[in-house]
Amino acid sequence: MQDKELSTEELIAQDVGARLPPGAMGGLITALALAWSLFQLWIASPLPFMLGFGVLNDTETRSIHLTFALLLAFMVFPAFRSSPRDRIPVGDLALALIAAGAASYLFVMYEALAQRPGNLTTADLVTACIGLPLLLEAARRALGPALAVIAIVFLGYSLAGPWMPGLLAHRGVSFTALANHQWITTEGVFGIALGVSTSFVFLFVLFGALLERAGAGHYFIQLAFSLLGHLRGGPAKAAVVASGLTGLISGSSIANVVTTGTFTIPMMKRVGFSKEKAGAVEVASSVNGQIMPPVMGAAAFLMVEYVGIPYVEIIKHAFLPAAISYIALLYIVHLEALKLGMQPIGNHQPKPWLHRLTGFAFGAALISGLSLAVYYGLGWLKPALGDYALPGISLLLAGVYLGLLKIAASNEPLAAEDPDKPLTELPNTRAVLLSGLHFLLPVVVLVWCLMVERLSPGLSAFWGTVMLVIILLTQRPLLNWLRRDGKHDYGTFNDGMVDLREGLVAGARNMIGIGIATATAGIIVGAVSQTGVGLVLADLVEMLSMGNLLLMLLLTALLSLILGMGLPTTANYIVVSSLLAPVVVTLGQQNGLIVPLIAVHLFVFYFGIMADVTPPVGLASFAAAAVSKGDPIKTGITAFYYSLRTAALPFLFIFNTDLLLIDVDFAHGVLIFIVATIAMLIFAAATQGHFLVKSRWYESVLLLLVAFTLFRPGFWMDRLHDPYRTTPPAELAKTMGEVEAESTLRLRVQGEDAVGKPRQFTLLVAVPDGADGEERLANLGVSLYEQDGKTLIDSVAFGSPAAAMGLEFDQQLIAVKAPTDRWRKEWIWIPGFLLFGVIVWLQRRRSIKAA
DSSP states (O other): OOOOSSOHHHHHHHHHTOOOOOHHHHHHHHHHHHHHHHHHHHHHSSHHHHHTOOOOOHHHHHHHHHHHHHHHHHHHSOSSTTSOSSSOOHHHHHHHHHHHHHHTHHHHTHHHHHHSTTOOOHHHHHHHHHHHHHHHHHHHHHHOHHHHHHHHHHHHHHHTGGGSOGGGOOOOOOHHHHHIIIIISTTTTTSHHHHHIIIIIHHHHHHHHHHHHHTHHHHHHHHHHHHHTTSTTHHHHHHHHHHHHHHHHOOOHHHHHHHHHHHHHHHHHHTTOOHHHHHHHHHHHHHHGGGSSSSOOHHHHHHHHHHOSOHHHHHHHHHHHHHHHHHHHHHHHHHHHHHTTOOOSTTOOOOOHHHHHHHHHHHHHHHHHHHHHHHHHHHHHHHHHGGGHHHHHHHHHHHHHHHHHHHHHTSOOOOOOOTTSOSSOOOOHHHHHHTTGGGHHHHHHHHHHHHTSOOOHHHHHHHHHHHHHHHHHHHHHHHHHHOTTOOOOOOOHHHHHHHHHHHHHHHHHHHHHHHHHHHHHHHHHHHHHHHOHHHHHHHHHHHHHTTOHHHHHHHHHHHHHHHHTTSOHHHHHHHHHHHHHHHHHHHHHHTTOOOOHHHHHHHHHHHHHGGGTSTTSOHHHHHHHHHHTSOHHHHHHHHHHHTHHHHHHHHHHHHOGGGGTTTOOHHHHHHHHHHHHHHHHHHHHHHHTBSSSBOOHHHHHHHHHHHHHHHOHHHHHHHHSOSEEEEOGGGHHHHHHHSOTTOEEEEEEEEEOTTSOEEEEEEEEEOOOOSSHHHHHHHHTEEEEEETTEEEEEEEOTTSHHHHHTOOTTOEEEEEEEEOOOOOGGGGHHHHHHHHHHHHHHHHHHHHHHO
16 A cells, blocks of 8 residues: 555556556546446446346457457557657547447447348448458557567468468458458457457456555565565565565566566665566566466466366466476575575574474464365355355455454554665564455455356456455555554545556556457457468478477477567467467377377467567566666576576476376375476576586586486386387277276377378277276277278267267277386386485585585
8 A cells, every 4th residue: 555656557658658648638548448447347247137237248348348448559559659658649549439430340230240140231341441450550559560460461361362382372261251250250350369358357457456556566575575585685586476476466477577576676686686687587487477376367368268178277287387487486596696695684593494394384284274264164154144145255254354454453554665775674574464464355255266166267356356446445444443543544535446446547558458469369360260271380380390299399389489579478379379289289199199288278378478588579578677777688588598497397298297287186296296396496406507506517417307307207117118008909899898997098090180181190098987898899989890901980979988089980990009007107206316316415525625
């Protein structure tokens, strides 16, 4: 609740060159942004259905969403560098109104369009011809030229199909069909990407903006600083943790850099970090905020639609890589502090390790106990209260809120951020922690709705936002009432109203770029679906990678990084996942590696977030350099170097899906978390060239080998013992009878792809229950026959497990592989740790000699 000279949205606006006009025009922008946020809250709430009016379908809400985005984009983002920033030219206002009219066409004419699908009128065609160029211009203004240029290339490709060379040629698309597909239907601009932006992304961005406005960002920074400031390089470690906590509720790298970086970067510089390193630490930790559940970057919500699994599952799969990536960044900062010879701040004496571990164990046990009490308490309360469950739980939540505010009122309020204050003493951890516990309530409500109630992400964010609105409006007067000594004035209800208004406006302004990006990326997705370029690209990439999956992944990563130089992360993810995710899965099948679709999408997502780091156009690096007064290119290069661990993780979880907690029980998951964390710390030490002392080149190589062994023990175990034995295809029924039910067979199949070209692929077959092999084969839903020494599929039962896997009539079984009894791959960890022990011994011996 600190007073700010500039709000977050104003700082971000300054950084990306947006307008902040005074007077009536500034008021109009504020009013439109406020109306957009209120509209999004309305459609996310149950109110339209309860009151019986204002119920809109997906197409109508997408149309209104894009209308607001285009209106604000032309008003907020100037056309050129030389364009005025303090006023809105008449031409921009005219473009804003015309673009808004084109975007709202689907809402206004919805009934008429629904009754004549595919039958374009002149008005439809004119609207599409106006809307598409104006959307591309808005994208150029808000996001730079890259996305607009790529969209134009795909539009040109759609029209010029018959004149394309060999492999790229297609029958072409008429101008009318293109206009219809891209603007009038929900296949192009108004497709899934814009739908996700409308339904989910806006609410989470708004949630983050309101939480920041309530004072949670300042609270997280002070808490992290009080916890870690006394360590070597403490402010840098505090920056990592603060950005991680902010990343829990913010899906924007730039917003994260601006909110936490304005305080942490000057602190890091003061304890000895260079301008570039201070900025790079903040960038690396802020960008990681996009992979940190429960509120990941906007692209994570697109995954819900593209992969077809609940958001809760995405959180589960994303948790482990995000956690170990953050822990490794803390360690990298520690190594930098060691290399620079930094000393802890103040006279704080570190506690013995036993005390620290005891304190950590007690804290973990307390949080676990409270979590279990809440989970089982509410689980008992809901059936007991019946129809009165919602008011009953609301009263309970209100009681908890008042209790936490009473605790906050009993402690001194947090001091305002002052980066220029001398670093002689640290804030008291207990006092800081107790002063803002109520900020955690909206996050708890959000996570509870997502994980326990299993509500949709949009509805979960709505209830979290409702809790936040209550906090914003009531915390100031209630704190004044609860603090009886009158020493501090927390403000009035009217101040809370101002905070709420500013938070709603900030959320909408932060969404302009995302809304425009998802709509423009929809053009590319629409071109892919209309021209079939995805199949062409599959052939092209397979030819370039020569059928090698690792080379294919490297090409995918490289494409993401190249596109990332000019595209925001959301657009980058949409483009690369639409083009290459299916290709990676198919190529994996052809190479005998079954790659889960979620693993491929997370692979693309991880390299997509690197877009905010990679020079020469890493926006987060530029934002950090603006705060640190350092060189943005050097900041970007250093941040990219720190982010190597984030770049290595996707390759590892493609080949070892245990890291994504796929088909892993709880105990095994905990073991994988511990070992993967150790492996990532070893990898960080290897890339930094420093462990206990400065590493020699061969020690860095050995550390990389140890890290690889701990991450991928299956690689070495497969070399020692083949995990499968090959059996003749004709003996499939016999093989199914020999293995246990629910075990997995690998079938190598030859068939045809969607366009009739021969291809080979591998399928994993879960063996169904049955008394013998023949019964199990029948339960699978497939029957075989022999012809000319080949084993062919005779029939596949409709709706059977075999049909779901993609088995079809007349496909040939080339090989059947059954699992063998062998040692668990985790035994390979032992020689890995022994080799690590040797490196530790070598470095300790050198450090003792140096001492």
